[in-house]
Amino acid sequence: MPKILIIEDDTSFAQMLQKFLIKKGYDVEIGFTVKEGRQKLKQTRFDLVLTDLRLPDAEGIELITDIRNKVPVIIMTGYAEVGSAVSAMKKGAFDYISKPFTTDAVLKIIGSALSTVDKTGQTGNEFIDTVKKPEIQPKPSIIIGSPNLVSSASKKLEEYIGLVAPTDMSVLVTGESGTGKEVTAKAIHDRSKRRDRPFIAVDCGAIPKELASSEFFGHLKGSFTGAINDKVGTFEAANGGTLFLDEVGNLPYDNQIQLLRALQERRIRRIGSTKEIDVDVRILTATNEDLKVAVKEGRFREDLYHRLNEFSLQIPSLIDRQGDLIILVEHFLEISNKRLNKRITGFTKEVWNIFESYGWPGNIRELQNVIQRAVLLTGDGEITKEALPTEIIETPTVNNDNGNISKSEFEKEQIIKALKRTNYNKSKAAKLLQVTRKTLYNRISHYDLDV
Ligand SMILES: Nc1ncnc2c1ncn2[C@@H]1O[C@H](COP(=O)(O)OP(=O)(O)OP(=O)(O)O)[C@@H](O)[C@H]1O
Numbered sequence: 001m002p003k004i005l006i007i008e009d010d011t012s013f014a015q016m017l018q019k020f021l022i023k024k025g026y027d028v029e030i031g032f033t034v035k036e037g038r039q040k041l042k043q044t045r046f047d048l049v050l051t052d053l054r055l056p057d058a059e060g061i062e063l064i065t066d067i068r069n070k071v072p073v074i075i076m077t078g079y080a081e082v083g084s085a086v087s088a089m090k091k092g093a094f095d096y097i098s099k100p101f102t103t104d105a106v107l108k109i110i111g112s113a114l115s116t117v118d119k120t121g122q123t124g125n126e127f128i129d130t131v132k133k134p135e136i137q138p139k140p141s142i143i144i145g146s147p148n149l150v151s152s153a154s155k156k157l158e159e160y161i162g163l164v165a166p167t168d169m170s171v172l173v174t175g176e177s178g179t180g181k182e183v184t185a186k187a188i189h190d191r192s193k194r195r196d197r198p199f200i201a202v203d204c205g206a207i208p209k210e211l212a213s214s215e216f217f218g219h220l221k222g223s224f225t226g227a228i229n230d231k232v233g234t235f236e237a238a239n240g241g242t243l244f245l246d247e248v249g250n251l252p253y254d255n256q257i258q259l260l261r262a263l264q265e266r267r268i269r270r271i272g273s274t275k276e277i278d279v280d281v282r283i284l285t286a287t288n289e290d291l292k293v294a295v296k297e298g299r300f301r302e303d304l305y306h307r308l309n310e311f312s313l314q315i316p317s318l319i320d321r322q323g324d325l326i327i328l329v330e331h332f333l334e335i336s337n338k339r340l341n342k343r344i345t346g347f348t349k350e351v352w353n354i355f356e357s358y359g360w361p362g363n364i365r366e367l368q369n370v371i372q373r374a375v376l377l378t379g380d381g382e383i384t385k386e387a388l389p390t391e392i393i394e395t396p397t398v399n400n401d402n403g404n405i406s407k408s409e410f411e412k413e414q415i416i417k418a419l420k421r422t423n424y425n426k427s428k429a430a431k432l433l434q435v436t437r438k439t440l441y442n443r444i445s446h447y448d449l450d451v
Pocket of ligand 1: 175176177178179180181182183246286288364365368
């Protein structure tokens, strides 16, 4: 059984990784500091070392100099430290892996590191110049490090963000509530040449109609009742940077024309002032309603819609990026542990099954909340089903057969529940109910449901 030494000061992360690797058949020990690591390396013969880069007493890189050519070393690193990870490779580390990582990714890298250990116990690292140098990865656009997200929907999103971010195009971000529209807008800003200038987010749904122009363009003291001080509007505040208009569909019709004018003229005037101010602002917007429908119904100006929608990005619902679930769950567990000062190690198999079969109508936000709540309710060890809210445990189910009379009311209720949870999206509801779309349609017509 290969012996692995993990050197990591984040105890809960180290324990989680240890547990996982033990399950996968490795013999794993943990050291929390470089000193402890060195001691363990003196006492025991390890086949592989997985070390964090920054440890409380020294840099993990120091160990490489001690043990290179004896044991392969894999560096675990945060994104900001990729540069240091590359120097660690030059010093002889076998490879590096960016945190947070998927379980698959860590198993793969461990497998290839162990396969380089020859029968004499020497690693392939003597010829370090031939080790392929990793490409410096771009700063992750989405908090948790989208290069680690594995679903094809996330990969496509990542690709589009990478393409549109460096341009000055207006981007309309659409998606259900909680999918990460604001996070995406921020990622676009962070990857643009405006990244060192302000990113100002405005919730258009929260601005009263009468105050919208003052909010966007600012005002001078005394220019209207209630204007007790001069106010800088969001356009001026975001000058040189990015203005993110959330829930743009809620912007009152009268204010839409003012917004369009400011965008076309690239110039604004504070209310009560005659001075025109040039503004250079990139506009990103988000909505969870279909703006094309709003345009058709006359609630949203078509000219503004086209001005805002030079490029559109559709953020997938969580149910359509199931492949990312593990990495998102692990990410939120780590964050919640830190925030609540806990050391929860993971989730029982039953909890994983529930996570995988639930529909997540509130998307990533709901997942984050469920995990945070569960971490709070759990003393230590693994999170069990009891720490989950009841609505996520009671996953609706539908019979594939014709059902019988006694079951029908229950089944009808479950179908309605699933449709509500998925915002009446039949494909998602069918997935949630674990039946085909055809079966769902049959059941809907069988029960004569008006959906
Ligand atoms: N890729 C991601 N990685 C980590 N956290 C994420 C990610 N996407 C979303 N979140 C988290 O989920 C929550 C919701 O994200 P965000 O506010 O961006 O969603 P939204 O689509 O704008 O929601 P709403 O439409 O309700 O405003 C936030 O707490 C955010 O940190």
